Amino acid sequence: MKVSKIPGLGRFGAYIDDVDLNNISDEEWMEIGQIHVETLVTIIRGNELSPEKYYDLMEKWGPMRWNRPVNFYLKYGKPIKELVTNGLLDDDDKHDIRLTRQWLFDKRRPGMIRVTPKKNANGEPIGIFGDGELLWHSNECGDPAFAPAVALMGWENMLGSRTGFCTSVDWYERQTESFRSELDNMVVVHNYQPSKINPEVIADQEYMYKMTMCPENDSHLPLIIRSPGDIKGVHLGINTADRIVGMSKEESDRLFAKIHSEMFVDEFIYHHRYEKNRGEILLFDNSITVHNRTLDLPNAPDRVGLRVQYDYDNITGKKYQPFYQQEFNDRRNHRLNLLELATAGLRESYKPIKGIQYENQIS
Numbered sequence: 284m285k286v287s288k289i290p291g292l293g294r295f296g297a298y299i300d301d302v303d304l305n306n307i308s309d310e311e312w313m314e315i316g317q318i319h320v321e322t323l324v325t326i327i328r329g330n331e332l333s334p335e336k337y338y339d340l341m342e343k344w345g346p347m348r349w350n351r352p353v354n355f356y357l358k359y360g361k362p363i364k365e366l367v368t369n370g371l372l373d374d375d376d377k378h379d380i381r382l383t384r385q386w387l388f389d390k391r392r393p394g395m396i397r398v399t400p401k402k403n404a405n406g407e408p409i410g411i412f413g414d415g416e417l418l419w420h421s422n423e424c425g426d427p428a429f430a431p432a433v434a435l436m437g438w439e440n441m442l443g444s445r446t447g448f449c450t451s452v453d454w455y456e457r458q459t460e461s462f463r464s465e466l467d468n469m470v471v472v473h474n475y476q477p478s479k480i481n482p483e484v485i486a487d488q489e490y491m492y493k494m495t496m497c498p499e500n501d502s503h504l505p506l507i508i509r510s511p512g513d514i515k516g517v518h519l520g521i522n523t524a525d526r527i528v529g530m531s532k533e534e535s536d537r538l539f540a541k542i543h544s545e546m547f548v549d550e551f552i553y554h555h556r557y558e559k560n561r562g563e564i565l566l567f568d569n570s571i572t573v574h575n576r577t578l579d580l581p582n583a584p585d586r587v588g589l590r591v592q593y594d595y596d597n598i599t600g601k602k603y604q605p606f607y608q609q610e611f612n613d614r615r616n617h618r619l620n621l622l623e624l625a626t627a628g629l630r631e632s633y634k635p636i637k638g639i640q641y642e643n644q645i646s
Contacts, residue, residue: 284311286318289326291553293453297322304330304340304564316344316598320512323568324448326555331562334589337436338392345594347394348430350423351383351491353618354498356625364628375490382487385409388589393629398435398588410587413485417576419449419547420480421569422592424520425473425497427504427611428618430592431511431603433574435565439587441557443579448553451517451571454546455507467607469506470528471520473497479522497523508570508605511595516571517542518605570605 289296297318302311304327319325332340341347352363355376359366366372367380385407386396397410423429435446455463475493478484506527508518519542526535554577557563567574569592594603604612 284315289324289553291549291551292324292448292450293551295323295450295452296448296553297325299325299327300329302327302330304332305336307340309343312340312343313598316595319566320510320595320598321514323450323452323510323512323514323572324553325566327564327566328558329562330564332436332564334388334395334436334438335392337434337564337589338389338395338591341434341591341593342394344598345432345596347591347593348622349394349495349592350426350428350430350498350618350622351495352625353428353621354494356621362627362629363625379491382407383491386411394591394593395589396591397438398590399439399586401585401587408485408487411488411491411590412576413481413483413488415481415483416578418480418482418522419447419519419573419575420496420522421518421520421573423495423569424518425475425499425502425504425523426495426618427502427606427615428622429569430594431568431570431605432595433567433569433590433592435567436589437557437559437561437563438589439560440585441560441563441588443557444586445554445556445577445579446565447555447575447577448567449547449551449573450568451519451546451551451573452514453551454542455516466517467507470503471506471518472525472528473502473504473520473523474500474525475523476525501525503528503611505606505608505611507607509607510568510570510605511599511603514571517546518571519546519573521573 284299285301287298289298299315299318355363355366359371361371372380385403386409387393388395388397398412399410400414401409403409422433455466458466475497477489480492504518506517507515509515524539526532527538555565596602606612606615
């Protein structure tokens with residue numbers, strides 16, 4: 284296995300070459316996982332995996348996770364399986380569920396969805412994040428229970444597109460001690476903002492974006508958090524960050540503009556131009572790193588990536604607690620417990636966190 288530095292991304296980022304993922308041992312795969320936790324962005328080249336093998340490898344690092352079922356549970360007070368089986372969803376939510384099911388590449392592996400603008404015979408999208416470019420963002424960024432990890436494997440026609448990354452750690456560490464102390468105490472108010480991911484609104488997906496990225500209005504999250512590898516950085520939330528608690532909107536906007544102008548520079552950015560239509564695997568932190576998509580051509584209508592998001596629990600050996608303030612970790616644990624209730628009967632991966640009290644528990 285050859286590990287080399289990715290250009291840009293400050294001191295982070297790693298290429299991994301000369302590894303056979305189709306025949307890799309569990310020990311070797313967990314070693315790669317540890318490298319990734321420390322490097323934040325890791326790109327594995329030179330393999331061509333089946334989707335099944337890709338999914339199974341990623342699940343070895345920690346359970347697949349998407350928090351959308353929590354919103355249904357809070358609305359209806361019942362697990363998603365019961366809601367669907369008994370036809371208890373309202374028409375809008377039935378439509379939402381039907382569309383999101385079409386994004387699944389393999390219904391036996393519910394955590395893996397297509398990233399593509401392709402449509403079915405009825406003109407409905409069979410994937411998420413549509414066509415064209417995507418602006419800088421992190422997933423579930425206004426949700427205290429955000430998944431800390433994302434993987435994207437190229438599957439069809441990836442040439443001509445790029446996935447970009449920007450890490451926040453080096454910028455944060457270069458600030459003065461007094462300014463870092465101020466940043467450490469800042470809490471961001473998050474609200475979903477249309478067109479901050481896809482510049483062109485995709486009507487069928489806009490509601491999903493809101494409920495995934497920032498399901499609750501005026502969600503409060505600290506600006507400075509730690510990654511699963513205990514690396515301290517900025518939880519930027521560009522597509523949901525509204526203002527800083529205790530600051531006016533104008534003051535908050537000036538601070539956000541300062542961070543953006545100083546952080547989004549070549550030293551901290553890397554744009555990965557795909558070298559193959561299929562097989563490259565991009566692993567990226569979703570806590571203190573943001574990502575985007577740019578294209579060499581105006582459109583890439585046939586592009587298909589297979590995306591999963593997950594936890595690192597099996598690598599780190601502990602449940603991820605990103606916040607330095609315990610009250611926010613309690614909020615996170617509360618929502619993770621609700622997720623376990625919401626997915627009851629679907630999967631065994633979601634387990635409640637002991638010692639946390641929460642509402643709406645099903646007996």
